[in-house]
Amino acid sequence: MANDSAQGDPGVRLVGGFGGGAVGFGQPPRGRGWGIVAVAILVAVALVVSLAKPAEAADGDQAPTEFTVSFAIPENVDLPKLRGVVAELNSRHALLSDTLYEEQDRFAPVDLEPDVDTFTVQHDFDGAFAVTGSTLSLTVDPTNAVQITELTGWQWFLIYIGSFAVALLARILCEGFFGVATAGPGTILAAAFCAALGNFISTFIPQAVRVVDEGHQHDGGAWGWAVGIAAVASFFGVVWEGWAAGFARGGLITDLRKMGQALANWGRSLTGWASSASPAAVDTGIALEENAEAIGEGVASALEDSASETAAELRVLPLGDSITYGVGTPDNSSYRARLAQLLGGVGGPVNFVGSQRTGQLADQDNEGHPGWTISQIHSIASCTMREYRPNVVLLHIGTNDMARNVSVASAPERLRSLIRQIVNTAPETTVLVSTLIPSTTPATMNRIQQYNAAIPGIVADFQKAGRPVRLVDMGAVTPGDMTDSLHPNANGFRKMAEAFHRTIDGVVRRDVFLRARNGVAGACGDLPTGGGGGTTGAVDPSGTGQDGWKWEGTIASGVGATREEVRFADLNGDGRDDYLVVSPQGQVRAWVNNRSSGSTSWTSLGTVASGSAPREEVRFADVNGDGRDDYLAVGAQGQVRAWFNAGTGNSVSWASQGEIAGSVGTTREEVRFADINGDGRDDYLAVNTQGQVRAWMNVRGPGGTGWSYQGVVASGVGATRDEVRFTDLDGDSRDDYLVVGAQGQVRAWLNAIGATGAESWLVQGEIAAGVGVSRENVEFADIDGGGSSDYLAVNSTGQVSAWLNEQFAQNDRWDRQGVVASGTGVPPEELRFADLNGDRKEDYLAVGPQGAVKAWLRVSGGWNYVGQVASGAGPREEVRFADLNGDGRDDYLLVGAQGQVKLWLNVAGGSAGISFQSKGDVATGSGARDTVRFADINGDGRDDYLVVGAQGQVQGWLNTAGGSSGVSWQSAGEIAAGIGLPGSMITFADLDGDSRDDYLSVNEHGRIWAWLNNRGGGGSTWLAQGEIATGVGATRNQVLLADLTGDRRFDYLVSSATGVVTAWTGTGIVRKG
Template sequence: MVAGFGLGVFTLLGPVAAHPFSPNTAVLPDLGNHLSRRADPGDFYLRIMPLGASITAGDFSPSNEKNGYRKFTRDKLRSDGWDVNMVGNFNSGSMSDNDHEGVSGDRVDQVEDRARGSCRVWLPNVVLINAGTNDANQNFDVDRTGLRMQELINTIIAEVPDAVIVLSTLLPTNNQDAQARVNRINDQYRQVHREFVPVNEDGQEEPNPSIKVVLADMASFLTLDDIHDGIHPDVEGEKKMAAVWVWAINYANDKGWITEPTDSGKFDDDQPSRTCRKELGSGAFDYRSGRQVLYARAGEIKNDGTYIHSGIPRDDRAGDIPDVDDDGSMWFAQLVNRGNAHKLGEIDEMIVAKSDSSTSDNSPRKFTMFNGDGLDDFICIFANGEMHASLNEGGNPPTFRQLGLYKSPELGKGRDRVRLGDIDGDGRLDYCVMPDTGDVHCWRNGGLGAKAAYWQDLGSGGPVFTAKGMGDMRGVQFADKIAKHSGRYDWLWMSTTGRVTTWINQRGSGKGMVPSWLKAGNDGITHGGMGTDIGDNREHVRFGRLWDGRPSYIHWEIDDGHLKFDIWENRGRGGKYQKGDGIFWGDVTGSGFDDYVFIGPTGQVTVFPNVYDQSTSSDKYYRDDANAWGLPSATLDTGLSPRALHVGDWDGDGKADIIGVDRETGGVIVWYSNWDGNNFNWDRQDHRSTTNGWCTEGWGLLPGDHGAHFADVTGSKKVDYLCMKPDGTTTAWLRDFSDRPWRNVGQVKYTEDLDRANFRFADINGDGKADMVHTDKFTGNARVWYAIGERSDPENNAGSAMEWERPQLLFSGAARGENTFFPELSGQGRGDMVWIDPTSAHAWISFNSCAAGGDDGEETPADPGLPEYNPPDDPE
C-alpha cells in the first residue's frame, strides 16, 4: 500500500497496490451527467500547453499531418465557441497553431526540467499532461513515477498558480511487461489526482482546491485497437484522446476553475504564431522559394573596378649585397612581425641564402605562411611532390619547429608541377598541382591548428583554374595578393623576360569553392618585364611585401660576388571589392521586414527600404521584378572600412542602426536610425569610451570572418555584443536588464572547432532570440544551434553562461556557405535563407515558412466529430 502523497510531501513509502486508496478517501464523487449541464465557454482565451513526449508532439502519428491529438482537441474547443492559443517552445504538425511542449523520448523527470522554463514564458491557464509512457517502457523507477508526477505538477503551479492541470493516465501498450508497469503508474496517477482534489464525506469533490487537477482517464477509453505501433495512437485513438481532453476542460470550466490567462507582455493570444522550428527541406515546399530578391540595378551598387597595375621604380630601395656566392638566391618573407601588423599588412624581411638554381621558384625551399598566424613558415617540396614544413614559432630571431610531412602528393605529380597559394583566401596555404593540360587542381588546407586537420578538393574533382594557353608551365605562379588586400592568391604567368599576365582571384558563385577569375586590366598585363633573360625558371624575379602588404616586383642578379636588386613598388588599384561584398541586411525603417543595406568600398552606407509591410499579401513578396525596394536613401559616409561595419538595433526602438567597430579595441560608434518615413536623420554617437576592450579579435581575411557580432540572443529587442575567437569560442556583453545597460557574462558558447567565417546569427524559429548558424563552405548547408537562454550554472555547461540546443542540419544550401545569409525578409521574425552572386550582387530567397493550416483563428473550424466520452467511476 502507499501512504497518501500529501501536497508538497515527496516520499513514497512502498509499492503501489492495484487499488491504492485508503478507506478514508474511497468515497466516490458524484460526477452525474456532467455533459448535460456544461457551462458556456469563457470570454477569454484557453492558453493551452500540451506537455509530454512523442504522443504530444505527434512524431509517430500515422497521419502525414503529424498533429497528434492537438488539432482535434483545438478544433473541437474552437467549434464549441472557445478562443484557443496553443503554446510551448516546440512546433510540429501541419496545423497553424502548432506550438507544444512535447519531446520524443522524455520521461516525467525530463518533462519537469522543461516545464519550469516554458511555463514561466508562456503562462498557460490550462496544461494537458501526458507523460510517463517512457518511464514504463524504460522500466525507470516505476514505483516512484507518481512522486515525480506530483513534483511536475508542483513545478507548474509554482510558475502559474491559477492554471488547471489536466492529468492523463497512460495509453495501453502491446508489451505485456510494459502494460503491467503502465497499470501501476496509472494507479499512482489516480491517487496523485485524488490527493490534490479530495472527495469530502458527502461524496463531492472539493469545490475550490488550492491546486486544480482534473483526471483525464485515457486508459479506460482507449484500447489496443486504437494503438497503431504498440505505443502511439492511430488517428481514431488521437480523436479519442481529444474527446477526453475536451471533456476534462469542460469539467473544469463547469466548476469555475479556468480563469483568464496572465498577460505575458511578450505575445498576444489573438495573433497567429510566428514561431516554428525549421525543418530540413521545408523551403522547397513554399512555392515562393527561388524568387530573385536583388537585381543590383541602382548606380550606388558598385565594386572597386578592374585591377589596374601600376609599378613605381624605387631607386631609394635598390640594393647591393656583397660577398654572395654565384649559387646564392634571395627570398622575401615576414619572419618577425615587429609592428604587430594585421594579416594583409605584412612587411617582409629579405633572406639571402644558397639555392639550387636548377629548380628556381619551384625550389625545395620556400618561405610562406601555411597556418594563418601572420608569420611565414619554412617549406620544403620534395622531388616526388611531398610538402614538408617547419612552423615559425616567433621570436627575434625566429625559431622553427619541424612538423615533418605536411601534405602528400596529388595526381602523381612531382615538385616541378607543385604550386602553393591561398586559393580560398582564409589565410591558410593550399596545395596545387598542374597536370599536363596546364589546368590547376588545388586542395584546401582545413582546420584551425598549425597542421592541416584535413584537405579538401577545392575543385570537387575538377580544376580551380583552367589553362590560358600561355605556354611553358614553368611560368605559372600564385602571387601573394597582387590585388590590394584581397587575401586570395592570384594566378600569374611570367615570361622568361619577366613580363607578367595576371588573373585576379575573386569569390565565386554557386556551390563549391572554385573562384571567379577576373583578367586584370590592360589585357591582363600587369608587369612589363625586364626586357632581358631572367632564366628559364624565372628565378631572377621575386615578389616581396615591402610597404603596405601588396607584393612589389623585385629583379635581382649576381655580378662578381654582389647580389644587386631593383624594386618596383606596387601601386595597383581595384580588383578587391566585389558588388556582393556590400550586401547587408537590417530592419532600419522598423517595418518588420529587413531592408537592403549596401555598404560600398569606402564605407559609404546606402539603404534601400523594403516596400512590404504586414498588410501586404505574402503571395506578393518579391514576385515582381525588382519592385521590392524603395528609392535609395541619401548616402551615409562613415569613414570606416566596410569590414568594421555592422547592422543591428542598438537601442531597442525597433529600427536597426549602423554600428562601427574599432579593429584594435572593439570600441563602438553607432549611427542611430531616426527614420521618419522619408529620411534616416542619422545620429552619430561615439560609445568607444564605454566599449573599448570588449572585443580585440578584430577580423580575419574572409568577408564573414568577424570577431565582433551584434545579435539579440536574449530576446531583449536590443543587440548583444558578442566576441568570437577564430575557433568559435564566444564571449558576450548582454543587454537584457532594464536597470543597467550592459553586463559581462563571459563565455556564452564553447568552441565547435569550426571556421569563424561561416558563423551567422539569425532568429531561425521566431522566438525573438538570435540562434547560431554555421554554413558549409562548399554546399551552403546550414546547421543551427537554437538559443535556449541563460544558465545559472555555467560550470555545468562547459563554462558557458548560455545554453544552446545541439546543432541540427536545417537548411539545404543553394550556394557556397560564404554567399549564404539569413535576413528576415518575410515579416515573420524568422531568418529566411538568401544566397547571392558576389560578382553581380543578385540574390535569391528560400522562405523559412511555418507549416500551413486552416485553424489559425480566422475562421471557426468545423466540429471534428469526436467520439462520445463518459468518465469511469473512481475505483473503490
C-alpha cells in the first residue's frame, strides 16, 4: 500500500520520538522505552486503518490474488538481527500462516471471560517476509488457501498480517534499544518484555480498529478494554520491579496524547485514493488523545492484575532420569523433598507436577524416568509441557547418555533441542538447566566434564534470544556424595536441592516467574506411573530406578503355576527364552516365546518332557552349543546326566547322553551352568557359600562332552551363594557375575576373561535398583532375542513382568540395509552369490537345474543384468563357485558325489567380460559332496579344499599353484578339532576382513556363532567370538553370507521365496581375546 507521498513512498515510516530519560544499569529505561512503544502503536494503527478503509471503498472489486505490505525500516533497527528473524520465520513451517499462528499462540490471551469477543483470524495462507535495503515487506499469496469472497473478510485478513509485520519491527526495535544482543544484566527480562510488547501491538491494533469501526472511538471504557485485552494477552507476569504499571499511569498518558495528535494530523494529510481512510485516522487519533488517561489506566490495571498472580504459585516440573526420580537413597525422594522444604519461604504455594509418584514427601509428583536419555525425554517434552504447563522446569538430564557413551559429541545439541522444545511449547516457563552431578567411573566422568563444559554456552544463547533459561551449577556435589557410580546419596541430593533453590530464590526476588497457565489433561496419554510393590508383585520402573531397563509391563499372565515351577530356557533355538513349568517330578510344559514387533506372546507346546528327575535336580543349559537348551539332572554330589534337545522347528525331543559329568567334590547346591568363555557352550561351575567360583570349561568335541578344570575364576565379592547369578548382560556371549540383593537390586561384574589387557571381571556397580520384589522373584532371561538378558519379576502365581535390557549399549556388528535386490522369481535353492568380475563385490546368480548360470553384476546402487554367463555342465546340486587360481574371480566348479572336483576357470571374454575355460579334474575327492567346503584358510587369495566331519571337525588341503590346471593340493591335516555340532551347521566366511575365512556355526534359525581364524597368529588357532548374529526370523536355508560392499567382510543376507534379498552389512567388529 502507499501513503500520500508524491514519490510513492512504499510504506509507512516510523518518525519522531516520544519521552526520554536515563537508562539504568540492569534496569529498563522508562520514558524512552514507552516512547518507542507509543510510536509503534501509532504507526500500527495508521497502517491498519489505511488497509481497511480503501478496501471498503473498493466494494465490488475482485479479491486480489496476492498482497504485499511494505514499509520503511527505521535507522536504529538491527538489520542483521531482523534478517535472522525473518529467515527463521520463513523457514519454520511449510505455510507461513502456521508460523504466524504459532507465534500468536505463544502469547495467547489467558483467563479471559468466555464471552469476550476478541479479534481472531484463522485462515491458511503462504507467503514470505523480506528485508530489501531499508524496507520490510510481507507478501501473502492466499488464492489457494484462503477462501475470502467478501472484501470485509479481506479487510480483517490484511489487518492481521499488517499487525504482525509492525509488531515484528517493534520487537526488534525494542530489543535493540534495551541492548539484548549484548547479553548484559537484565537481558532475559528485556527480551521477554520485547517479545510481549510485540504481541501487545499485534493484539492491540485490531482491537483499536474494531473500536473505531463500531463507533466507540469516544468511549474511554472501550479503549481501556481494548488495551486491557492486549495487555493481558502479552504482559501476563512480565513485570519489571513494578515500574511498568506506574509508568502507564504517568508518561504513557502523555505519549498517547501525542500519538493521537500525530495520528489525527496524519489522517488530515491523506489525499487522493487514500483520502477515504482520512476520517477513521482522524477519529482514531482524536479518540486516543481524549482517552489517553483511560487507556493508561487500562494498561496499568492489566499489568497489576497479572503481577498479582506472578508468584502466587510455583508449578514445578522436576524433569530427568533416575536421579530426578530418586534412585540412590532408600526413600526415592531425590532432591525434591529438601527442595520442597526450602521453597516453603517463597511466599506462595509450591506444586510439583509430573506423571511419576515417588518419594517420602507430601507432593510426590515428578517427571523422572529411570534409564532415559536426552532423546527419550525430548520425545515427551511437548506433551508434558502441554499437560502440566509449569512455570518452572528443573532439568537434570544426560547422565545415561554419558554412562552409555551415547553420541557424546552431539549430546549438547540434543540438550539445546530439548530446551527449545520446552520453551517453544510453553513460553511462560522458566527452565533451570542443571549441570550433571559427577560419576565415580573415570571414563563416564570424563564425558560428563565434556558435556558440562558446553551447558553454560547453551544457556547463554537462550538468554540472548530472550528465553527464560537459567543455569544451575551442581559443582558442589562431589564423588564422595555418591551412592554408586551414577546416583547421589542423601547428602548429594541435599546439595542438589540447595543449588536449585538458590537459582529459584534469585528469580523470585526479581519477580520474573510468569504465571502458570492451564494445561490440557491427558495430553501425553497413559505414561507409566509409580507405585508400591510387595514380594509377589512387581511395580513398573518409574517406581524402581531401573536405569537402562525398558519397562515392558506384564508379558505373561501366568498359567496357574507357582513361582517354584516357573523356569526360562530357549527350547527351539530362536534366541528367545521360552516359558516353562516344571512339575515336582520334573515333567515340563512349555510355551514358546513368539515375540514380534515389540510385543510378546506365547504358544503352548503342551508337555515336552515326561520327567526324568525331581524338580530340584532339573536344570536347563546348552551343553552342545546348538542354541537349544538341554535337559540336565544334577545329582546330590554334583554329577550330571543329560538329554540333548534334538528337536527341529518348534518341536522338542530329547536324546539321552547318560552321565556327562561325574562328581568333583561339590554338592548340587553349588553347581551352576554358564558360558564363561563365550564359545556357545555352557560350562560347569561350583559356587561356594562365599560366592567364590571354580570352573570346568566345556570342551565338547567329536569324542563327546568333556571338561577342562580352570581353577578359581572368581574369588567372590562378599556375597553369599544365594545372591550370585550368572547371565549375559552385554551380549558378548560370555555370562557375567551378578549379585542380587534382598529387594531385587543388582550389582554386576562384566566377564572379561581372555580379553587382552583386561581384568577378568569389570565392576559395574549397581545396575538395577530393584522393582519391589524379593530376590527369589527375580529372573534373568533373553525375552526379545537381542542377545543380552532382560530383568524379570515372577510373582507367586507365575505372572511375569519384564524390563528389557538397555543398560549396556553395544556397537552393532550389523547395519541393516533393507531390500538390496527386488527379486527375479528365483527360489532360494537357485540363488547364489559369487564375484564373477573380480571387483571384490559378489554378484547375484541364478543357477538353473542343469547348472546354467544367469548373472546380475553388483554395481553402485544396484545390479546390472548381463544374461546367461554359463550354459551349464552338470546338475545344480553339484555347482559351486570358488576362486581356485587366486585372480579375484570366482570359478565354476562341479563337485561329485565323493567330493571330486571339475574346474572351469573364469577368464575375461564374452559380451559380459565373463567366460569359463575347462581345466578338467582338479581334485579326486576326499569326502562326500555335502561335507566339502571351499574357503581361503591361509589368506593367499586361493580357496582351499575342506572336509567337515560329523562333529564339526575339519580336514584341510591347501591350494597351491602347480600342475597343468594351475591347481594342486597340500594336506594340512586336521585344521579344526570340531565343536561337537553336526557338520551341516558349519560354514566359513571372513568376519573381520583379514582375508582369512573364519569358522562359523549357523543354526536353523539363522543364528551364527563364530571362531576367528588365528592360524599362524600364536595361541589358539581359532578364537571364540560367541554369537555374532542373533537371527532375523529367517531359517538357515534362507540365509546367505556374501560380501556385497567389497570390504572383504561377509554380509548377512536373507532371501525370500522369490529371490528378494534383504541385507545387513558387516561392520567387522570382533571381540578381544
